Amino acid sequence: MTDLHHYLFVSGLLFAIGLAGVIVRRNIIVIFMCLELMLSAANLTLVAFSRFHTVNGLPDYNGQVLVFFIITVAAAEVAVGLAIIVALYRARQTVDVNDLTSMRG
């Protein structure tokens, strides 16, 4: 059967793939997508713990409410982040992080 391990492992795998994408990829938009993937992987962990920790015979809804808040904040983050990327592209005509090194010490 599918126990908690399976869900936690899938979640960790998605998080690891997202982390690899954030480190390896050079396109700032793809890096942003990988960040969203990592947030969703954390959501899977929260929902799995919510289902496996039953309170009075019902799933623990505190975890699902936290997932709701995470999705809301992620949506706001995407809107602001993409606006920043568009402003950056207007100023520099690039989305490649190799060319965006003016803050490097």
Next chain:
Amino acid sequence: MHPALFYIFAILAVAGAVALVCFRNPVSSAMAMVASFVGLAALFVGLNAFFVGVIQILVYAGAIMVLFLFIIMLLDLRVEQKAHYRGPIVAAGVLLPALFLIQLLGVLQNMPAEDPEPLALREASRQFYNPDIESPSEQSVIYQSLSDRKDPSLPDVHLVGNTLFMRYNFPLQVVGVLLLVATVGVVALSKKAAPGTAKPPQ
């Protein structure tokens, strides 16, 4: 959730994630992200979290994906060149997640494996029973669907709403303010400087 369904959707989610990282065309990456999020939403539904599954589809696979595609097409991005990838960065990108996964496997091995407890809907209905309301037709929706004699069902949306508005009312207001601030910030960011004012330093 049936194990076969779990494996199908888990493989869909992981394959979508791998494709997101590996595709060099950003539009293909966005499509792979949608596949991954649809798989994740199916896993949420399998965990009896119907509301979270639906908003995962609506918000992530719908709104956020459209926003990403819109920006990719607005900026007219080309396929990346392979020469951009340097050896040490790729090595770090493989090594760090691999270490994380090994650590996770070590933790999971020490955890007892157990199947999810079945939901006890009729027992749970007692905490939503309000003896002050006399007529049974005016009982709460949650109590009615949990204690239905023929077919008790999990009123997932009502329960999420109950928790959200009873216990987390203040955080909900704060999130509303956050969304307002994000909207104002995006408008301020994407507005071009009016003619005559100083250009921001670039």
